[in-house]
């Protein structure tokens with residue numbers, strides 16, 4: 502049985518349905534490759550985080566990491582679910598505000614925010630800017646002096662926690678391009694500088710230890726380290742934070758082998774760790790913020806591809822090509838990310854052969870799934886790749902001048918196009934003759 506998430510099931514025609522919509526119908530209507538998002542599943546995951554905090558009576562903010570996937574409709578959905586968002590560029594700020602996100606619920610991250618972007622954020626009333634480095638302290642301070650404004654800020658600390666995950670998506674360790682390092686004293690220096698500058702309203706500290714983390718241990722270690730340094734700052738500077746932001750990185754299931762905690766369990770573990778440390782150190786309990794990205798959106802997304810050519814090399818391998826690939830999902834090529842999938846239009850067909858699913862891009866590395874058992878397939882069969890909702894469309898590109906796919910939200914039997922498929926005209930829209 503394939504991995505099914507949320508509302509995904511099969512109907513009498515042996516077709517996959519998501520949100521009550523037959524995916525065969527969806528691809529007839531919108532074409533392939535097609536991203537389909539199960540809105541009920543997004544809501545359920547969002548509520549898993551938000552409502553657990555609320556039920557524990559802890560002041561909190563659940564801030565969705567836009568970079569996992571964003572568009573106007575996504576921001577509208579986040580507003581409905583009372584989530585904030587984090588952004589890492591002025592482009593994401595622009596989209597978020599256009600999508601109806603209140604600026605005060607936006608958090609601005611990044612290790613090299615430009616002067617233009619910081620000015621844009623300040624002018625548009627972005628709620629919190631997370632200062633990442635010394636250069637940014639000076640840059641933002643100068644902008645605020647020019648505009649005569651004050652700005653809520655936090656600053657990012659690398660607590661020196663190594664979470665068990667891929668090197669490219671590890672960020673909490675000392676040797677990182679992000680944040681102020683604790684051990685060398687940079688974080689303390691940053692605190693002094695920020696406190697001394699009256700343009701800044703310092704709300705607290707942030708850390709983000711990595712991504713696709715399955716257990717609570719890394720977060721607990723981070724909480725412990727953060728509170729130790731906070732307690733030191735309380736003694737030395739008489740400064741206590743209002744907010745402790747523990748970042749995102751909560752894992753999801755891409756394949757059967759992945760076994761992450763549920764959102765509820767992550768929140769409970771983090772809350773109890775913060776409460777425990779605060780009691781131990783008699784530190785006033787801060788508001789707790791988290792920044793889940795993939796854990797809200799990954800499993801809700803399914804990519805539908807049409808099967809095209811196949812190539813069988815006797816005693817070597819059977820290749821199955823689909824009409825998308827590294828342009829709509831670069832994660833396998835970039836991180837060796839693993840995915841699962843199945844034939845979406847004839848579920849009872851038995852998987853009899855180990856094949857390699859590849860894309861249509863001119864790179865040998867354009868492999869979506871290195872090894873998967875699938876039934877014999879015909880051209881025009883539909884292949885569903887599951888758990889593609891995060892960092893798929895958001896990293897999509899026009900390599901080989903292929904068109905970016907369409908994106909559809911489905912809920913209660915209703916489908917809604919939220920990003921239209923690109924056209925050839927779109928492709929040359931920026932070209933100057």
Ligand SMILES: *Cc1c(COP(=O)(O)O)cnc(C)c1O
Nearest residue numbers: 566709712749750792793794795
């Ligand atoms: C990427 C990122 C997140 C979200 O990570 P996920 O793995 O998608 O949950 C949260 N916070 C920061 C600062 C990030 O860079």
